[in-house]
Amino acid sequence: MFRTKFTTWTFLLFIVMAGFASCSQDDNNDPVIVEPSLKVSPALMEFDAEGGTKGMQITSNIGWIVTGAPDWLNLSKTASEGNMNIQVTAKPNELTESRAATLTITANDSDLVDEVQVTQEAAEAPDEQVEASIPPDNAGMREIGSVQLSDEMGIGWNLGNSLEAIGGETAWQNPVVTQKLIDSVKAAGFNAVRIPVAWSKFSDAENFIIQENWMNRVEEVVNYVLDNDMYAIINIHWDGGWMQPTYEEQDYVNARLDAMWQQIAINFRDYGDKLLFAGTNEVMFGNDYGTPTEEYYTVQNSFNQTFVDAVRETGGRNHYRHLVVQGFNTNIDHTVNFAVIPEDVVENRLFMEVHYYDPYNFTINEETTVYQWGEDAPKSEDWGNESYVNSQFQKMKNNFIDKGVGVIMGEYGAMKREGVEGHEAYREYYIEYVTQAALEHGMVPIYWDNGDEDDLGFAIFDRETGAVLYPDLLKTLMSTE
Template identity: 50%
Template sequence: MRIAFLFILMLFLDGCSKKSSAPSLELGSLIENFPAAGGSKDITVTTSGSFAASDTSAWCLTTAGNGKFTVLVQPNITTAERKTAITITAGSNRKEFMVVQAGAEPVDPNGGVVPDSIPPDASGMRDITPQTLAQEMVPGWNIGNSLDATGGETAWGNPLISQRLIDSVKKAGFKSIRLPVAWSKFSDADAFTIDTNWMRRVEEVVNYALRRDMYVLMNIHWDGGWMQPTNAKKDYVNNRLKIMWKQIAKRFRNYNDHLIFAGTNEVMADGDYGTPTPEYYNAQNSFNQTFINAVRATGGRNAHRNLVVQGFNTNIGHTINFFQLPTDPRANRIMVEVHYYDPFNFTLNENSNITQWGKDATDPAKTETWANETWADDQFRQMKTKFIDKGIPVILGEYGAIARTSLGSPEANADHAKYRLYYLQYVTQSIKSHGLVPMYWDNGFPGDKSMALFNRNTGEKYYADIISVITSNN
């Protein structure tokens, strides 16, 4: 009796096991591409049971039944490609089907279509070497903490950039402006579609400088720190860079060679200031290549434009050791960018007691034991040997030293001001003499611990002596 019961129980459990096994599931396709206009497609489903299809996007609808599911894609009115995954389930078995939709062609103000790519156009792009063009940029000045401010142009305390300010900078003797920009003001954050009004404002500022015959070096700056050079983020960053630079490059495609694009800024893994791992610097090298490819693909004058790429964290040593020059279909149109803030305790550290610098320093307790004149000369000499002597210009995209006006006495303040002036005089001259392009970092804030040279409201000079040593031909 017990044996018969156990036998029946085993048959029952075996039947339940067979009934609970997941049905098979195969799809006729795992990915489909749609044009910007949208459309629908039927995808066959082979399964031994029933199935369901689900998607969370608002622009892609699915219906399932009769051995297939139908994908209905709405028109894409943005200029950026978009993607979504549809999940197909049959019991515990599941597969993902990817929908990829092209972006719409942007429409210009006159009603015409702006194509993604046009034939190369060399008009307005002078037949001069990048070395010659680079030397026409000397010296340069950064409009820092303005268009690169996340949250908007005035979010970090500076006023709106004006023609009056640019005119003052030009009159003071600067030949070029580095324009850091945070582009992630999106009309569609999922598609990385840059807001039209923000694009228009950046273009307005670019025109302030170009109409005064200055050069503009425009980049994607820190922008919230999304450019993390890790294996986990590399594909995401490269995709986002491609989408954003495509939009920027198309918008500014018709500008002449006084406008220069720079792909990134100080790319580094958050909080890691050490020597980069292969993971880190290989990721940054890939970002440079993505930038080059995206801009060149738009054609027109962008096929001939000078482009600037960065070493890891724009550190000179890391650039010497780990930088890889991107492949470029246009020969002899790449420049390399690094920054220089050595020694940190003198130039940027607001809490440091290091207030003297160089051969004339009198107090060892107030002076770093490294990064003196010889160090600066050697840093720039290495960049000259590695790049400039091989025909690749070098942009020293940022350098400077903060003001110290609260050191306890007027004498202490004056003492630091003397060494600050000498530092900027010596470093600027060394940058120039080694053939690099100096571009002073100005954050716009006056007073203690600032780096401002100009009043952003009036254009007046805060430090005429510093401006003089930077713009001097000596």
């Protein structure tokens, strides 16, 4: 065995040596000289203004070096030997002029040189700078006060849990808002749509710069409403709860409000008076639903003033636009007791907003055992019935409407309770009565619809198809006009 193995290895070694001799020597046993080679492709690399990465293939049998790369180009390798694919990365071109460079590839210890031309397109010229403030322009803005406008607005509907959903428009289980849905809202008889919005989709979080594509999406939905000849109200909704009414947060919140509302106002500045802005939503400290401290309501009043000032400063039609401010936590008693009407540069263009979900156990308490409502209902709450509704709404009339400040009841309603015998009739009666009382007291009632069709939901419409889910409830709601 040992001899056989030795003989085999000897034979293989002989073949290898013979092959080596044939490669390194010519027929006269003279050494063969290998000529250096260098080839680079492509000869031209073109980048758009956004930049990116492309491959550059170097084919060589010796060492090489790449020179001539400007600071806007990054190369994965600038020197090596043999064959290699180099990644060439162009940074975004922020200049409005194109640029070019020549990469020179030189083979070591030889006169071999190759070149690659690299070009990059110019950035688009920025749009004409939008002026932050322009002179007042009342074109398309009627000489009509907020109280008069209330009469025209009639009954409204909330596009709830859509554009204010944290994480994106569909994050709270509602589909993308469509023109078809808003057409159905119009066909049902509503004349106003409140569009809650969370605006903190920032391209620059440090300066609170709102992403352009999000601004455009909100505008698209606003146009769905206005194209149906309805009133549209956009606000800054909960938005993660950053609007805390404390002295510690006051400067930060006011600066953020100012920055955000100036952008929103400028974007919508050319719209007519069927578009209203509402500055905040249910401002409160944490989950404290009690009577606000002086600190809380003082700081919250400053938010209202900042909002009004920010919008008015943009000029144009915003100088005359109807604006909506809120009472503390949109509670009627807190609003009457603590709200201060902001100073304004025009008269009678402000609304005060409150919400109404009394009595809590009947309307929105998910674990309630109170399923009836009304003074004649044997198992209703002993408060919050018809007389209470009228007394609360009268407070808003006395303190605001009679003084030239319109009142928007931006949210109200009662959740559906499946399987509870007789509840739906009480729910319909509650909504009918509250809606009618709001109109009789000069307020604008805007029903809260969160798109939830299931138990404990508020939906009237199927958000996918626009179909009416509860025709009797809708009929009851609209019969009050």
